[in-house]
Amino acid sequence: MTPAEIAPKDRLIVALDLPSVDAAEATINRLGDSVTFYKIGYRLAYAGGLPLVGKLADKGKKVFLDLKLHDIGNTVMQGVESITRLGATFLTVHAYPQTMKGAVEGRGNSSLKILAVTVLTSYNEDDLHAAGYRLGVSELVEARAQQAQVLGIDGLVSSPEEAGALRKIVGHQMHLVTPGIRPAGSATGDQKRIMTPGRAIAAGADYLVVGRPIVEAADPKAVADAIQAEIAQALG
Numbered sequence: 220m221t222p223a224e225i226a227p228k229d230r231l232i233v234a235l236d237l238p239s240v241d242a243a244e245a246t247i248n249r250l251g252d253s254v255t256f257y258k259i260g261y262r263l264a265y266a267g268g269l270p271l272v273g274k275l276a277d278k279g280k281k282v283f284l285d286l287k288l289h290d291i292g293n294t295v296m297q298g299v300e301s302i303t304r305l306g307a308t309f310l311t312v313h314a315y316p317q318t319m320k321g322a323v324e325g326r327g328n329s330s331l332k333i334l335a336v337t338v339l340t341s342y343n344e345d346d347l348h349a350a351g352y353r354l355g356v357s358e359l360v361e362a363r364a365q366q367a368q369v370l371g372i373d374g375l376v377s378s379p380e381e382a383g384a385l386r387k388i389v390g391h392q393m394h395l396v397t398p399g400i401r402p403a404g405s406a407t408g409d410q411k412r413i414m415t416p417g418r419a420i421a422a423g424a425d426y427l428v429v430g431r432p433i434v435e436a437a438d439p440k441a442v443a444d445a446i447q448a449e450i451a452q453a454l455g
């Protein structure tokens with residue numbers, strides 16, 4: 220599917236960063252038909268949430284399984300091979316060459332798409348430096364994107380701040396998935412490289428990942444609907 224073919228509604232991915240399967244199912248029910256794409260990450264996956272991947276897929280929803288794998292290549296390959304049977308659409312790995320190579324091998328010809336996390340959206344230049352990196356944020360994001368493309372990775376996770384530059388590097392061959400989304404006026408939390416939904420879409424993002432602004436809202440559906448409207452408006 221080319222980016223232009225992704226329906227505006229399907230571009231919002233709601234991060235179900237909730238403490239239990241019951242809490243996740245309550246949020247999914249409140250969001251109803253508004254939301255078609257969910258992300259399951261550490262918090263829910265390690266709280267018994269993995270079977271929810273298949274359950275949501277059976278209901279016609281798409282699932283982004285955000286496990287951010289990183290290990291020796293063989294272990295990543297075997298883990299991803301197991302994950303291909305869960306019914307997820309996207310799976311994250313960290314954008315290290317051995318890890319990405321293992322993930323692509325493990326994914327094989329299955330329908331699972333591998334997303335490489337370039338530089339986490341909670342990191343700025345100082346955080347990268349403290350972690351021992353020589354490159355700045357944009358240089359490291361772009362270098363990793365180039366490696367990911369050569370290795371056959373399906374998509375990239377970055378902040379929307381890098382989406383424009385990434386689009387120039389990878390064209391429309393790879394999905395660009397951007398967390399670090401904050402509707403105007405909402406709390407930033409630990410995110411450092413952020414944009415509003417409309418600006419992220421205008422910058423070239425295909426999919427927006429939104430967690431706390433929706434799942435911690437008094438009315439999650441109202442916030443999700445407003446973000447969907449902002450996405451549709453930005454797409455014109």
Ligand SMILES: O=C(O)c1cc(=O)[nH]c(=O)n1[C@@H]1O[C@H](COP(=O)(O)O)[C@@H](O)[C@H]1O
Nearest residue numbers: 234260338339340376398399428429430431
């Ligand atoms: O891979 C991710 O989804 C991810 C990558 C990244 O660089 N930054 C990032 O925030 N995420 C995830 O995206 C979600 C963002 O959540 P909120 O900050 O609550 O909107 C969380 O589930 C993060 O784990």
